[in-house]
Amino acid sequence: MSYFAAAVVRGRSGWAATELDLHDAADVDEVADLLRDTDPGADVSLMFVESDDAYLVVMRLDEGEDLRIFGSDSAFADESRLGKLLLSDVEVPVVEIDEAEPTDDDEDRPAADPAADPVGDADLLADLGVSAHKLLALCATDGLLPADVTAEVCQAIGCGDEVEELRES
Template sequence: MSYFAAGVARGKAGWTTAEVDLTGAADLDDVAERLRDVDPDAELSLLFVEADDTYLAILRLDEGEDLRVFGSDSAFAEESRIGALLVGDIKGPALEIDAVTEPAGEEAEEETEAPEEEPAADPDADPVGDADLLADLGVPANRLLTLCAREGMMPADVVGEICQTLGCGDEVEELREA
């Protein structure tokens, strides 16, 4: 399974990015250590792992501690060693996708009038982990889950939207093109 892993760290001088090699990582602690290496003094470190244009895993460290993990689909753990390493130990679902993709209230009327603008959620997606790990950065759980569940939305697209919101989109895109 091919993958792209982008480490994004926010320190006093702004964003730092680096591709993170997960080859030979023994466990999740080893992955976290590789993420810390992007910027050891970072206030916030994120790792975006895109696999085979199908799966996305996001890891977060605050000041090098308190690892939080989100996976776009539990099937990632069954499909590859890297998936098992990143999301295999997560026991519970992130949230029910139906709960965050179904419109409610006045917004429901507006959204049902133009369904072609909002693609349907992937019915087979089974997100796992902490969907709220980016909420304080402007990407609440419902937005993250909606992005991941949107048909036709590839992991690179999701990462691109998230990183634009965070203010590090250009840096991640440069890393992807390098």
């Protein structure tokens, strides 16, 4: 299984991105600790985990607390150790696909794919400019890989250059 895990943290000097190795993590709390340790003083800490060009998990810590998780498809938990590690404690989405309110920016996007089964908190990036509807629609857009979704989300929240530089290094 191949994956890419990027920690993106916003501190006093702006956004910074770091690649993380999750191979030795035993549970989601250890993954949260890795994210927290990236910059313990960060206001917002995000982690984007892309796996096998099929799955995306977004994790968020605010001031190092209150872990929130979104997964693009619950099947990830059934198909890999990493998926189970990240999504085993995540339940039904806080915002259902049909309940996610579209914004003006979302109107050009297709509706979410009914075959996908997103889990967790789809609204975890709303205050950063990515609504639940937009996140769900991006994950369900035919032809967009998890890396494409991450790139578009990061551009929208203002850390696209940092993540792009990380990928290129």
